[in-house]
Structures are given as structure tokens and as C-alpha cells.
Amino acid sequence: MAIKKNNPMFSLVLSFFCLAILADHYMVVNALSPNYYDQTCPNVESAITSVVKKAMLNDPTVPAALLRMHFHDCFIRGCDGSVLLNSTGKNQAEKDGPPNISLHAFYVIDNAKKAVEALCPKTVSCADILALAARDAVTLSGGPKWDVPKGRKDGRVSKATETRQLPGPTFNISQLQQSFAQRGLSMEDLVALSGGHTLGFAHCSSFQNRIHNFNSKQSVDPSLQSSFAASLKSVCPLKNTAKNAGANLDSTPTTFDNRYYKLLLQGKSIFSSDQSLITSTNTKALVSKFASSQKEFQNAFVKSMIKMSSINGGQEVRLDCRVVN
The missing domain is CATH 1.10.520.10 (Peroxidase; domain 1)
Known part of the structure; x- marks a missing residue:
């Protein structure tokens, strides 16, 4: 028998359905443990x-x-x-x-x-x-x-x-917030996990939008510090860009530190998505906090990494990581 939406029974069924989903989700999360392999694979x-x-x-x-x-x-x-x-x-x-x-x-x-x-x-x-x-x-x-x-x-x-x-390098703050929220991640998680950009390199295609034809009135994103923008343009010209050309995500690309946030506040971010973190009062406050304290950043990063990595819905232990069993 069909249950109409305006029937109180519908709300009750819907509530039980939602609770079942939440219960299943938390069962998956709670199944994870730092000690999971202590007996079966201690090393x-x-x-x-x-x-x-x-x-x-x-x-x-x-x-x-x-x-x-x-x-x-x-x-x-x-x-x-x-x-x-x-x-x-x-x-x-x-x-x-x-x-x-x-x-x-x-x-x-x-x-x-x-x-x-x-x-x-x-x-x-x-x-x-x-x-x-x-x-x-x-x-x-x-x-x-x-x-x-x-x-x-x-x-x-x-x-x-x-x-x-996947959240893209040209996302604005609203798009980023929506993407993270869909995965149960907060604005603090967004800012903390963005700190992963303290490591690595970006190809020109990921930030061309900021240094060439930014909009109908400006060629370069005005939020970029001028000499930094010029350096990006020199390695990523509008035409004839080498395949592997690009820029480091911060000035210490092989060291995990809070330099990313410091440079972000100076107008020296690489992606539009990085820059968007200081377009919101709440996220800019977090950027400032992490820029001024490496300890605050690291603590928040660890918390957010554990949160992000604890959702899993797999079914098997693969013998070869490249193919299913």
C-alpha cells in the first residue's frame, strides 16, 4: 500500500529510513581502528x-x-x-x-x-x-x-x-563549501585540508585563468601580488607553454609547513580556489590563524585528515591494487 506524503505515517517511515542510513554510515566509520592490524599484521x-x-x-x-x-x-x-x-x-x-x-x-x-x-x-x-x-x-x-x-x-x-x-582549482568559496559539505566536511576542514597545497607543483593549465584574460577588463587577477603574477606569466606565457611548465604551490614545496597560508595572505596563491579562502570572513580568519601558528595548522590538519579518510564503502581486500579480485 502506498503511503501519501501528507500522511503522518510517511514522516515516520522517512525518519526510520534516514536513521538506518546514518546507522550504516557510522557503522562503517566505527569499524576503523588504529589497532586494526595489531594481531594480523603488526609490522x-x-x-x-x-x-x-x-x-x-x-x-x-x-x-x-x-x-x-x-x-x-x-x-x-x-x-x-x-x-x-x-x-x-x-x-x-x-x-x-x-x-x-x-x-x-x-x-x-x-x-x-x-x-x-x-x-x-x-x-x-x-x-x-x-x-x-x-x-x-x-x-x-x-x-x-x-x-x-x-x-x-x-x-x-x-x-x-x-x-x-572533485573540487577544481577554479572553484569559488561557495562551490568549495558545497563540495566539502556533501562529504560531511566543515569549513574548518576545507581550510585545513587546503594546507596540503604546501606540498607540490601546479601545471600552467590549472592557473592560466588568473594570469591571462582574467575578465573583460583585466588580463590578470587583481588579487595576485603584481611581481608574483609577472613571475607566473613568465613561466606560463599565453602561447607556446611547455607541457610540464608550471609553478610550485608554495616557496617550500617539499616541506610540510604553514608557508602556504602566509603566502596566501600576501597575494601569492596559485589557484583561484586558494584565493577564495580569503573571500569569506570565516575562512579568512582560519587562514590567518594557521598562518600565524604552525601548531594550530598541524593540529587542525590531522583532525581533518582523520575525518576525511574515515568514510569507506569498499567490499574486499585486493590482491593487486590495480585490478579487482
């Missing part, structure tokens, strides 16, 4: 750290790559390792979606998986390996260390079309 963290450290010696861009990879994984289907899956003849996977084309260092996760499988076969998910590797990327770059809740399962679905859900 998992040291094995992953060793692999990440070795990769960093050969390539200083690895930490930024791993941190970005984890973020892009979590923002699509929760932290389920779906970003690691390869495309097949019938399906184009997330890693081949436009926002993810520049992702790299997947080999680090492959090597970590091999090391962990040698210790504890069929036990540790690729999603957990990626979460731990991202933490190590931060710690080994001079940032904080934290206990990563573990117990994620790997997903079986990865679609390039879903990468359109």
Missing part, C-alpha cells in the same frame, strides 16, 4: 614507511603525489582505493579522468602492497596502504605524525566520469 606501518622513504630519495615529488592521490580517492566513493584501479576495455577508471591525468607515483603503492603481502598475505587493503602512505608523505616532509584509523576495504567500482565531482 604493516613500518613496511609502508620504508617504501615511501625509499621512493622519496629518488623523487622528491612523491609526498605531494601520494597526498593528492589519497584526497582524490576519498572524494569520489570514500577512501576505497578506487583511484588505484586501471581502466579496462569496457570501463575508463578514475585515474584516467581529466582531473587525475597528472596523478603519479602509483608505483609506490604497488611496491608497498608487495612488501605488505610478503608479510601478511590477503590481509591489508590497498585503501589502507594509500591512507598510511599519505600520512607518511606528510610526516617524512616535516609534518605531523598521527595514528591512522585502519580497516578500510577496497572498492570494485572506478569511473572516470565521477572525477567531475
